[in-house]
Amino acid sequence: MIGFTGGHLIVGPGALGRMLAHALAPTQGVTLISQRALPAQQTLTTPEGETVTRRLPVIRLAALAPIGSPALIHLTTKAYAAEAVAVDLAEKVAPGTALVLWQNGFGVQPSLTRRWPGPVLCASTTEGAYVVDDAAIVHAGHGESVIGDLHGRHLALAHSLAATLTRAGLKAAAVDDIGVRLWQKLAVNAAINPLVALYEVPNGALREARFDAELTAVIEEIAAILAAEGIAPPSGSGAAGWRRLVDKVIEATADNRASMLQDVDARRPTERGAILAPLIERAEHNRLPCPTLAALDARLAEKEAAFRLEG
Ligand SMILES: NC(=O)C1=CN([C@@H]2O[C@H](COP(=O)(O)OP(=O)(O)OC[C@H]3O[C@@H](n4cnc5c(N)ncnc54)[C@H](OP(=O)(O)O)[C@@H]3O)[C@@H](O)[C@H]2O)C=CC1
Numbered sequence: 001m002i003g004f005t006g007g008h009l010i011v012g013p014g015a016l017g018r019m020l021a022h023a024l025a026p027t028q029g030v031t032l033i034s035q036r037a038l039p040a041q042q043t044l045t046t047p048e049g050e051t052v053t054r055r056l057p058v059i060r061l062a063a064l065a066p067i068g069s070p071a072l073i074h075l076t077t078k079a080y081a082a083e084a085v086a087v088d089l090a091e092k093v094a095p096g097t098a099l100v101l102w103q104n105g106f107g108v109q110p111s112l113t114r115r116w117p118g119p120v121l122c123a124s125t126t127e128g129a130y131v132v133d134d135a136a137i138v139h140a141g142h143g144e145s146v147i148g149d150l151h152g153r154h155l156a157l158a159h160s161l162a163a164t165l166t167r168a169g170l171k172a173a174a175v176d177d178i179g180v181r182l183w184q185k186l187a188v189n190a191a192i193n194p195l196v197a198l199y200e201v202p203n204g205a206l207r208e209a210r211f212d213a214e215l216t217a218v219i220e221e222i223a224a225i226l227a228a229e230g231i232a233p234p235s236g237s238g239a240a241g242w243r244r245l246v247d248k249v250i251e252a253t254a255d256n257r258a259s260m261l262q263d264v265d266a267r268r269p270t271e272r273g274a275i276l277a278p279l280i281e282r283a284e285h286n287r288l289p290c291p292t293l294a295a296l297d298a299r300l301a302e303k304e305a306a307f308r309l310e311g
């Protein structure tokens with residue numbers, strides 16, 4: 001068993017986890033928690049193209065001794081791994097320990113807010129990072145993070161974390177409507193990610209006429225579902241407001257291979273369960289049709305099954 005000396009525990013040392021660790025390490029105690037051995041010598045390429053190498057302590061979750069209360073636990077696994085990891089973690093930390101969920105979508109957030117024994121913050125970020133290998137990541141682009149909790153009970157904690165992240169060079173703000181922010185990001189992810197992952201194209205391809213009918217159908221379904229849930233787009237209203245937001249993101253990220261496409265490229269499961277499933281569930285709850293979203297989900301499931309067969 002390996003000891004842990006306090007500070008920020010970052011569980012899931014992938015792109016986002018290591019980016020947070022690199023940012024926080026100069027001013028805060030940081031420990032990465034992994035599921036397999038990783039080198040402690042870690043390199044980050046900044047959005048400005050600078051390369052920085054740091055020693056980041058890494059402990060395997062299975063080897064982590066029970067600990068008191070770290071400052072915060074950041075959960076930075078993919079959404080589909082988060083609940084199982086949280087169950088393992090809960091056995092090792094004091095019950096009041098705060099958890100920060102960095103996952104996209106709206107699956108693990110309500111569920112772990114109910115189940116985790118301490119405060120749960122949710123973060124929604126437009127920072128962009130990707131993994132090069134076990135010792136290197138790229139922070140591809142600066143973004144912004146918003147942080148809050150689903151029931152508005154931990155705003156002081158959200159403010160304190162946002163200030164810590166901002167001081168560390170990751171612009172962040174505390175918000176009292178994180179649920180709305182998560183759904184708004186989910187709407188963008190649901191409109192863009194499944195299509196680009198299925199057609200294996202960069203985001204900018206969705207500007208082409210051949211995708212217009214499918215993109216329009218997806219956005220109309222999302223708009224109806226979110227209207228029933230009382231979630232409006234950040235500006236404008238209805239399907240036109242969502243379309244404007246999605247078009248803006250497509251334009252701004254035209255060269256991106258979206259995260260779901262990167263998962264397809266790497267033959268990994270996608271986060272469709274965190275992005276499409278909550279919309280489909282809310283559509284069923286509100287007795288709204290969502291044939292386009294359901295078809296995208298089924299096609300992605302088929303693609304993932306084919307990868308599993310490949311091996
Ligand atoms: N990358 C980005 O720019 C952004 C990511 N996000 C969200 O953040 C989340 C993480 O994304 P990202 O960092 O890209 O994903 P990655 O796949 O790069 O990282 C996930 C990490 O979790 C690790 N992990 C999986 N299971 C466990 C476990 N049981 N114990 C410890 N670690 C585990 C993986 O380890 P292993 O390598 O061994 O599989 C991997 O290091 C996703 O929900 C994503 O949607 C949101 C906005 C931006």
Ligand SMILES: CC(C)(CO)C(=O)C(=O)O
Pocket residue numbers: 188189192193203249253256257258259260
């Ligand atoms: C907004 C978008 C689609 C940008 O690529 C994204 O967040 C992702 O790749 O998951």
